[in-house]
Amino acid sequence: MFRVFLFLFGLHLALSAREPKQITVQNQGTISGMYITRFRTKRVAAYLGIPYAQPPVETRRFAPPEYNDLPTWEGVRNATTYAPDCMQSDIKKDDNVQNTLSRHDELFMKLLETQLDEPKKKEFSEDCLYLNVYVPDEIKVEGYPVMVWFHGGSFVRGSPNDMNPFQIVLKQKVIFVSVAYRLNIFGFFSTLDNEVPGNFGLLDQVASLVWVKNNIEKFGGDTENVCIFGHDAGAVSVGLHILSSYSAGLFAKAISMSGNVLAPDTVSIARTEMSTVDKVASAFSCFRKPTFQLLDCLRRVNFQALLDIGEPLNEWKPIVDAGFSNVSSPFLPEIPSKMFNEDMFVPVPVLAGYTNMEDALLLNKDDAEDAGISQREFDLMREEVILSDITIENGSCFTNQHHIQDAVAFFYKPIPPTTNETVLRKQFLDFYTDKVHGATTYQLAKHLGKHAPVYLYRFDLKPFSDIANEGIPSWIGVPHNFDLIFTFGLPYLAAPSDFNKWDYRDKSVSEIIMKMWTNFAWYSHPTNSGVIIDWEPFEIEKPGYLIIDRQNFTMSTTENMNYRAFEFWTDFYPKVVAIGTKCCREVLDDSGADSIISQCAKQTLLTWLFILVLLS
Template sequence: MSNHATAQTVISFVNCVVGIQLSLKSSLRHISIMLPTLCLFFILPAVIFGAKERSDRLPVISIPNQGDIKGVEISKNRVHKIIAYYGIPYAHPPLEHLRFAPPMTEPLPSWEGVRNLTTYMPSCLQNPEDFRDEDLPFFKLIANTTDMDLNEDCLYLNVFVPTGNVPTAGFATIIWLHPGHFTTGSPAFWNPHALVYRQRVIVVTVAFRINIFGFLTTMDGEAPGNFGLMDQQAAMTWVKNNIDKFSGNPNNICLMGYGTGGTSIGIHMINPESKELFHKAIIMSANVLSSTEIKRPIEEKEYLDNIAHTFGCIRTPTSQLIDCLRRAEGKDLIQFTSNTNWKPVIDAGLSNKSSGFIPEPPNIYFERGEFHQIPILTGYTHMEKVLGVKGLDQIKNMNENASTDFLNALLKEVITSDTIFPNITDPNCASNNSEHITDAISFFYGSSSPSPDSREIRKIIADFTTEKNFAASTFLLATYSSKFQPTFMYRFDMKPVTASAVEQIPDWVTVPHLFDLLYLWGVPYWASLDETQWEYSDKRISDTIMSLWTNFAKSSDPSVGSIYPITWEPFKPDKPGVLIVNGTFDMSNTKNFNYKAFEFWNDYYPKVVKMASQCCSYTDSSTNITFSRYLFTLSVTIQLLYYLLFR
């Protein structure tokens, strides 16, 4: 009910009581205590009718080739209102013969009558136990990941629209692609009320297939893979074609994604069919340009053999394998594939029907300039992967030798896990070359002190894991993009001051993966944590971040229309400015920002890996000297010194 209607109801109630009292004779005044109830009896039908009338005032929207839909009004404190349209199908349920197949959108699903859901449809099938331990401190603040409504029938999107006056060109629209390592996640986790109401943009949240249902490949045309990405594209197509019915501007659509959601955006930027569906992108804490984020089909062979054996399926031909897996229970498939590292796959040549969704690794397209050249806002947090490093918090109890050994072992483990030497068959040679790479990294990230304390060791590890896995890729993406379009890069250093929000984070940790989303999604405005209200300063920072990000979605410039006087200089190849999101929102310079790390990972490190993959040992029998070891080490050392001293 509107404020005006509420006021009128109260006035009517008071007038009723007063009027009857004045009309009663003094001998009947003893029944006055019954008057409020009597008046409520007359007024209540009007209240109910008014609520129904308010619901009836919400517009019915006709979606071509589908049907009519009516939203539901959601509000905070009965005042801050937006309209939500839940559970709109953008493709047919991916069941039976549509399991392990591209989304079916022709024709679109249709319905009779007026569709009027009041909550989310079930999330895509997943195993709640697959949420990574390092992500749980964040998700415990916004959602219950252990009690989810799950179903394989999940290809729905939700549209959240501001109330009130509509801009002449329509509202800017943000399509949210959720994180979850291509394995977990749900639109239902993300409450859009603060973003939509306070910033007056349309937000669309999308469910897409994940884990085995979204990314299984048989390495051929039977199931080429990347179905989750195809779902995203189908949802984007639906938004492009229909958002104007919701007062949105179909020519001002911004994709926004985090983690693997951001990686998905990088893939859509190189896909010809996706390019026409969005006009700018917000890519957060994603490793878009890393070759390790995309699989090659051959990596799935052993896995396919195992799943065929487990479910009693004929392995070849793959048509019979897929037919068998389509009859399997979805929950059993999820359980068997739990903890699998699902990723998109290079699918060129797997099918005669198309050239593939990802014909080549995305970094190759960006190197050639063959990508959707649009404005981009991108960045990362100060300590992205630090919560995922096992044992890091115990360093303070180690002696100097043990903590140094911990650092060296971690560096070697990380490098060995993602370095492949396809041209070297001798395992001893590959092991030696891997050690050389580790030595180069240890030299760059090594302590300036002969006996570093636990505090310094933890900082080195935090810098190493963040810069290798997120920062370098983000910086390279900004470099490519800024040659063509306005590009804005940030590093998020702002840690919540509300104690309940960070009680599961060690004191020495600043901002780990996901925690910047507390501000972007206006979580300080959602509700209290353990009956402790969010600090005012967190709400103020949330307003600032929501304003900057949505200003970019509206105008391609985060500084335009900002509620606070923050100047965010665009990133340029010859002046790579990075906004440091801290208490003062400083732009980066060589004194407060380590640019050398980007040169190391983006330029020097690939050369070292390439050299190592081509170099093998041979020994002079007369001297028993392994020449490749010395030559390799000498070459690596010279190059590293050059980068450190002269670049």
């Protein structure tokens, strides 16, 4: 009885402490954190704004992160405030017309702001390589699993501080680490050589994982059970870490949400970035060559000017950096599809998926509730998407491009024919979602599933609460971002004035989703504990997705998942593109014995025969 009294007395003292225990970080110093509380009795420990690399300023601008010699401090560092976000355009400025958010981002950020008692003040800095660690407020002998979060934002914006992990950490007993990494021109500019090889934002993420590996045990985490976790660009980052030798051994499993490394235009190649280097040099009146002088010039540019002038010059993203440096190995030696085809990756358990209407809000014209698209709009948008896949190297290939377009049009034409604009809108969304999200997730699973368990999902469950659907037309299911409502337990994080605006069903669903995602972090299996749902791993012979909808959570069938479309995009379509553009790549014989026109005519005939055979 006396032992029970001592235990309860000790527990009371622990809960009454005003701040969590201090942590000594390896080769840096001691930090003190804070408790984040809700309803007085519920709390988690938070250690905010911890530097994981030297500030990437001055001579460290456009250089890999320096983390062998970490920032140090005397005494106890106060880790109770967020560090500034990495440099990016402030979308809230009235004059920032060029960097307006997409509709799904705008609505989701508005929803997140309703969760706050008062709006957060946004601060940006070039000195931004910091992370946050959130820890359950419990004594536990065994190590907690660690979930490392890479935020989204298309590699040009975003913050590790936007998503509140309180509910995940409190209820699911995991350690959550959110990471800032360099963005836009600061994180992804490359001179295509040894001076500025690029991919610095991804190398920042690697540095953060090294920090986690070295320190998370002191917070109660298990260094052998680290799950990297991302959405949008963060999900693409997850895929790139699976491929890169730099990240091998730094994590044990991965969650990829609404972003895929195999999606079109995910990474750049050197040939397409040559003009970008010229544009940057010209924009800042720097000598283009030699590149060490260009680098010296750019390092002297004011950071705000570098952002304001430099960000609009390119669609900044990761690049295939093979051959850029003779002193270090590339982060990404080949395009992702080739690396997966050649098994150049480290297999780990993966959970991956997407929502049923990722891009629907981009089609929502003038906020009209029932606006559809015409047949002409359908055809033009579809053709534009396909045209981006075709490299035009010779004008005589024009006819062959039409054959490629015709193959896609044949597969996606409405049967029976219709002029109903809402039907055509649905048809276009199916086409785009299948191509960009469904097929790439399917292909990723086919590669990874041979070596490790892969769990796929499609999120069809639209929130029941009006507060979550504000501004979203009724015909739209789950747009980009809105699955995060359930992943992070937003219904439980509402401000007191909004708490009753969340439907109890959304709270129940959120509990299930958080449990499955953290089950995966704990056990590499999403339904291992506390969930009575049958979620089968993906197999080539049985390619199942968990369909998360309002009726039930069930494995996919041919009735609710278009596997034929996935095979079309992953198997048939690449062959059509290859054969349809082959004449563009053929080099003429100097003798002129066979003209390019006759070659393309033959190729056109072969293309049509090929298409007819495959579609028959």
